[in-house]
Amino acid sequence: MPAHESRRISGAPASERPARRPLRVVCFSTYVSDRSLQTPRHQAVRNFLLALRGERVDGLSRVPVGSETRDLTAANANDSIDWFGEMGARYLAAQQIDSPFLLVPVPTSAATLDSSSGPWTSLLAIAIASNGMEQADVVDVLRWKRPVAPPSRRTASAAALYENLSVTRKLEPGLPVVLVDYLFAAGATLQACARRLSERGAPVRVALCAGRTAPRAEHDAFAIVAGRLEEFEPGH
16 A cells, blocks of 8 residues: 555545445545645646546646656647556556456446447546556446436435436446446445446445545545545435
8 A cells, every 4th residue: 555645535524334335435636625725736636637538737736756757748648648547557456456357437417328429537537558467347337317416516415316327238247346436525426326237236445536625635636535425325
């Protein structure tokens, strides 16, 4: 486990009762929503997350990838996806996830059963697999029945998201799953995804997120922040 990993995820506090099967969530950067508390490092996180989404990057930002620090500009913004792939692959290699395993992208807001294209988070999952994860298969199987709000504005409960979520095809039972997402906000989406997959016999071991939002700075903006979410139980 990386020495700079923090073990807290704000917005996803542990319940006082023990979780039956907690989901481990790992975020590779933190964006502080209160601008008065931001540092230049948080602006670098913003540019990194914008680049991953294919949006405009302003100025020069320095992004740590493993032991290196790389310069991110508008000219090489597309490289950010491969950088995230390196981050995710390094983490999974260190954790020695059972092999083989599945990389499942979390569906983006408009990735519905009726949409003609898959979620762009598939690119993040492919980037992880392409960085030496030969034992991993990218399987794009999650779709919303109806579009949902973007992560930063999503207020639906895990129960509501679960009811709106479908698994589009059969999975090989027993293969562990790594969920791959763009932004962690409250955790309800990951809980819903993990529950739907576990019902199909695909246990989710960990969720990897490129970034997370937080109300204040608690550590370095590019520290790996990890925590656990309780299993969502329909009807409870």
